[in-house]
Amino acid sequence: CVRVHPDAQVEVVVPRGTSRQHVSRFLAEHESWIARRLARLPLPKPEVFPPEALELTAVGECWRIHVAAGRGRTRLQVIAPGLLQLRGALDRADDLRRVLRRWVIEHGRAVLTPRVHARAALNGLAVSAVQVRTQRTRWGSCSHRRVICLNAAVLFQPPRVLDYLIAHELGHLRHMNHSAAFWRAVEGLEPDWRTLDRELLRGWERVPAWFRQRPTEDA
Incomplete structure (x- = not known):
């Protein structure tokens, strides 16, 4: 089968031992379907990185992130309840x-x-x-x-x-x-x-x- 993921990655799942030629032919046969699925994907929203907070909705937690420029190894630590500090080279x-x-x-x-x-x-x-x-x-x-x-x-x-x-x-x-x-x-x-x-x-x-x-x- 073929799957189109929300991040626009196309995945083909085939039985073990399937030849590359068979996969290529399968993709060619489904090219129009894949194109339609990709066209339906919502345009990605601009995402701020590093994020201002971690919204861990499943467990009802929100961790604010304080970003600090620094040298040496990049590190993340809890500095207060619900507050993380991300320190490192901001261009990395x-x-x-x-x-x-x-x-x-x-x-x-x-x-x-x-x-x-x-x-x-x-x-x-x-x-x-x-x-x-x-x-x-x-x-x-x-x-x-x-x-x-x-x-x-x-x-x-x-x-x-x-x-x-x-x-x-x-x-x-x-x-x-x-x-x-x-x-x-x-x-x-x-x-x-x-x-x-x-x-x-x-x-x-x-x-x-x-x-x-x-x-x-x-x-």
Whole structure:
């Protein structure tokens, strides 16, 4: 299949072993469809970078950012409740992005891990570990070892969407597939899952461009 992402990236998913010629032919056959999808994408809004604040909507947090020019290693630290200081060479955007992304990921581990364990325990389920990191296309996953992985970008989503994503991955503790039984399990955890699943599909529109764009060497 072929997907057009909100950031105008075109992704082709094919079975392992598919030849380059087949992929090229597939893209040529879908060229007009891809062009129509790209034309429908909203024009990107100018984005201030570094941002004035981190709006972590999913967990109800807003962190203001004080930017200070400085020499040496770029760093980000909490200097007061709800206030971060980003210090470094302001012309080194890659370094600034890297430390901001790293902080969001690490903060995500701190706030999302207990939330997943608590939701699991509330429903009589057990999670062996929770991982939070960045992923290109996936919002979450659950392994056979009962390890749940969440994309740190979910922090920029509405709280109900975060709740649904957790419910979705908890559903995989019972069914490691997307069968009818799996969706019944999800519905037991989140009755409005259909609406929230559609919201999650649009989720990349809410993620800041600086977070989606990987620095040269990501954390």
